[in-house]
Amino acid sequence: MATYTPMIQQYLTIKADYQDAFLFFRLGDFYEMFFDDALKASQELEITLTSRDGGGVDRIPMCGVPYHSAAGYIETLIERGYKVAICEQVEDPKQTKGVVKREVVQLITPGTIMQGKGIEDKENNFIASISLFDNGSIGLAYNDLSTGENKVTALTGGFNEVVNELASIGAKEVVVGDNLPDSFITELKERFSMVISIENNDNVMDRFSPILSKIHDDSLIRTMSRLLNYLFKTQNRSLDHLQEATTYESNQFLKIDYHSKRNLEITETIRTKGRKGSLLWLLDETKTAMGGRMLKSWMDKPLVNLREIERRQSIVESLIAHYFERQDLREALQNVYDLERLAGRVAFGNVNARDLMQLKKSLLQVPYLIENLRLYDNPNVSELVEVIDPCVELTDLLENAIVDNPPLSIKDGSIIRDGFNKELDQYRDASRNGKTWIAALEQQERERTGIKSLKIGYNRIFGYYIEITRANLGNLEEGRYERKQTLSNAERFITPELKEKETLILQAEEKIVDLEYQLFLTIREEVKGYIPRLQRLARTISEIDVLQCFATISETRKYVKPTFTDDRTIFIEEGRHPVVEKVMKSQEYVPNDCYMDSERDILLITGPNMSGKSTFMRQVALTAILAQSGCFVPATRAVLPVFDQIFTRIGAADDLIAGQSTFMVEMLEAKNAIIHATKDSLILFDEIGRGTSTYDGMALAQAIIEYIHQNIGAKTLFSTHYHELTDLEIKLERVHNIHVSAVEQNGTVVFLHKIKDGPADQSYGIHVAQLAELPDSLIIRAKEILIQLEQSEGKEKPNIPAIESNSITKEDQSQLSFFDQEKIQGNETKHEKKILQELIKLNIVEMTPMDAMNTLYKIQKELKSR
Structure with a gap:
């Protein structure tokens, strides 16, 4: 050093x-x-x-x-x-x-940015903290610095539940003590790309008291304090906008784990990980940024409290019934800016005059909102009106203080209105009168000298000056002016009187800029005092915005109000998948019924690929999520229970980062459902067991169905290609077979996408391959093999002879040949026999995807080296 x-x-x-x-x-x-x-x-x-x-x-x-x-x-x-x-x-x-x-x-840091490209208008930017408790539970607190929101909870489901919650809220950064296990930190970093920050100080500071006032558990207080200590230490500025931390328990909401949310594409799609194509994308008719954020939080955490669900439904119903009033409401909301983040920027000290104008314009819409909502004859709407605070004093302050079109900079003046401050008005009068005097002096000197081109100018070096061109110098009376500067084509002069006025004008302008800056800072400090009221107003307006969004989408898409039952009955008449229905342009969506009562806990769904089994399963889950969020649902009638949890295993996806194969992912997601589901849960299992051998997969699938039937009793939709499982309807009293219908016409399959009772008669797998335009010779051969397999059903394992070489055309050889022509003729070289023996020895089931790729690459390399 x-x-x-x-x-x-x-x-x-x-x-x-x-x-x-x-x-x-x-x-x-x-x-x-x-x-x-x-x-x-x-x-x-x-x-x-x-x-x-x-x-x-x-x-x-x-x-x-x-x-x-x-x-x-x-x-x-x-x-x-x-x-x-x-x-x-x-x-x-x-x-x-x-x-x-x-x-x-x-x-x-990624978790503490206040504005810029990293902040999405309709997305929260959460930073979280984690604490380990002696009783084995884990404290989780999170904050959005841009809005001031603070939430804290205790989770008892171990690290998996914490990871699910962090992934669900989209935490960008996690603050932990150095006692957190390295394995957990590694998972957060590598799997979810979260930034990890260390903060061991969880002491409760006096300045945290207003934020912690509603938390009564000492462990949760320390979890929140760890996060607050980190925020105050790193930001080094006022954080007056931080709101009271609210506590919640995970069982207060419909639990949907991270994988299920991903499978159902609630807030983002599986393929692009973007919003477009998700349920949130379909629903988002909000008019404000803060309403968009609340909509996402409602989708992440649907309700289980029936009274609150029905309160939301009641308001949505009234909004639908008042079409013209709702359009006026949407127009007023369109002019409301992001009050939450404006309040945050005021506290942070980086708000400018234009931001305050956005705040004023937003507040001017509040009286219209109140007037509009009073037109609805609904006690729940009236309750919303009662808590709306128009902040009249703040509106008046901004109206009287700030000009309508202020500059971006707060240090260049031209911000404060005339009449707001007496001293400022005096300086402005002196500046304006001084300039008027100079304009009059210019005209006066032109008349006295007879030089019409005489002008009075200004620059920062010499101040004000009188400029006369060289051609007119002969007309100037000797000694009238004091020479100041000579130019190539003119002379510049000054007079004592001009310099005196210059001093007055420049001092006034300098004092104007300084005084305006000080006045703006004073106004900003005064606005700080309104932050709690602005935040309460923002929450109410956000709720109104989301509810009008539900009403708009429900009316536009012809959704119906669902009713709820205590007997666990599901009756969805002509239900639709909301997103698929919207994106289908060339054909009409085929609706389907779903009926499950006390005698139908498990629907076993069969039918060919591409027929719509997965879509049907997803639409039932999305209908439940919409209903428990307070929105209407895509159906002509819907009766539903209030679910406590939704579990899914849909789609095939390896988790390469965690080193898990498709089958392992299947088993882990199945385990999660089986361990945590209750009779009030909804389970969607799509082709469980397909990732392993046929008999292993079939055995596991049947065992899972039996376990759910005997030990859990949850409403379950289970799709499968194992037709042998359809016999379970006879053996298990609450299992019922349904299938997605298809018909064969002229050798091709036509999918009807209609759910019917009973098992499917066949899978149409080869027809699907034909639709995918696999080579004709391959399809023909597959049909031959299928006939032989069906003929040998129930007998010993069939010995299907290899295809004869003379039945292969030259064109087919190029499509089907993995090795040389010698191989097709049954005359493999020693080199190829060695490779075939190596292939036979491989245990494919136990290989990871990466191992399989490496092995395939090695074989290809050996073949190319011949």
Whole structure:
């Protein structure tokens, strides 16, 4: 350290406390980075890497970004999962003899960004903290710094439940103590790309009292305090917008684990991981950003409280009945900005005059909202009206203080209205009158001198001056003006009177800018006092927005109000998959009924691939989710129980990161359902057991059905291609067969997509392969093999002879030949026989996907080397 220059020593000392972050070190008009930070930042940001002498033996790597454009570079780093420590000069360089004092004023992380590309309008940006409790449960707290929301809960389902919750809320960063197991930290980092930050301080500070007032469990208080300590330490500024933390229990909501949400594509699609094509995408008719965020939270956590579900339904029903009033309501909501995030920026101190204008315009819509909602004859709507606070005093303050179109900068003036401050008005009068006097003086001097081109100008170096062209200098009376500057084609002059007015005008303008800035800061501080009221207003408006969204989508898509029953009956008449119905353009969606009562706990669904089994299963689950969120549902009639949990195993997907095969994923998801499901749960199992051998898969599938039937009693939709399982309807009293119908016409299959009672008569697998346009010769051969298999059913394992070589055309040879022509003729080389023997020895079931790919590559390489 001693060999480096004092400035580099200062840099290294500060950097030691921020090893996991890029240190943006302020040097004049640039943020500079050195050593490893410079090497990595130059690559990530694609900026020039240079070097400088720092006093050591070698030159120090260095790169930098301009101060005025640093925000874009910081956003890029945050978006890629990095942290950035902002190190500013905290004293005036002109008044310092040695190295200017510098300090980190803010640590920006993926979980603490307030604005920019990383913040989506209709998405929360959560940062979470985790604490391990002595009783084995785990505390989870999370915060959205941009809105001030705080929530905390205790989870008893181990790390899996914590991971599910973190993935569900989309946490970008997780704050943990250093006692958390490394395996858990690794899973959060590698599987879910969450940034991990260490904070061991969970002490309760006095300033946390307003936030922690509603938490009564000491363990949860410390979990929340760990997160708050991290936030206050890293942000180094006012966090007055942080709201009271609310506690909740997971059983207060319909539990849907992360994998089930993914399988059902509730908030994002499986293929693109984007919003488009998801249930949330279909539903989102919200008009405000904060309403969009509330809609997502309602989809993530549907209700189990029937009274609250019916309250939402009642409001939706009234909104549907008042079409024209609802359109006026939507128009008013369209003009409401993001009150939650505006309040956050006010507290954070980075709000400008335009933001305050957005706040004023939003508040001006509140009286219209109140007037509109009073038109509905519904006690639940009336309750919403009663809690709406129009914040009249704040509206008046902003109306009287801020001009309608203020500039972006808060330091250049032209922000405050005339008449708001007496002293400011006096300065403005002096400035305006001074300029009027100068304009009059210009006209007066033109008349006195007879020089019509005479003009009075201004620049920052000389101030105000009188300019006369060289051609007119002969007309100027000697000694009238004092010469100031000579130009190539003109002379500039001043007078004592002009300089006196200049002083008055410039002093007034300087004082105007300074006073406007101070007045704006005072107004901003006054607005801070309204933050709690603004946040309560934002929650109410968000709820109104989501409910009108439900009403709009229910009316547009012809959804019906579901009713709920205590006897666990499911009766969905002409139900539809909401998203599939919307995206289908070329054909009409085929609706289907679903009926399950006390004698039908398990529906065993058979039918060919592509016929709609998975769609039918998903639509039942999505109908339940919509209903328990308070929305109407896609059907002509719906009677449902209130489910406590939904479990799914749909689709085939390896989890390569966790080193798990498709079959292992199937078994883990099945285990999760079997262990946690109750009789009030809904289970969707799609072709369980297909990832292993036929007999293993069939045995497991039957055992799972039997276990659910005998030990759980949950409503279950179980699709399968194992037709032998359809006999379970006879053996198990609450199992019922249904199938998706299809018909064969002229040798091709036509899917009717209609659910009917009883098992499917055949699977039509070869027909599906034909629709996929596999080679004709392959389809013909498959049919031959199928006939032989069907003829030998119930007998010993059939010996199906290999296809004769003379029945293969030259065209087919190119499609079917894995080896050389010699192989087709039955004359394999020794080299190929060796490879075939190796293939026979492989235990495919126990191989991971990566092992299989490596083995295939090795075989291909050997064959190509011949």
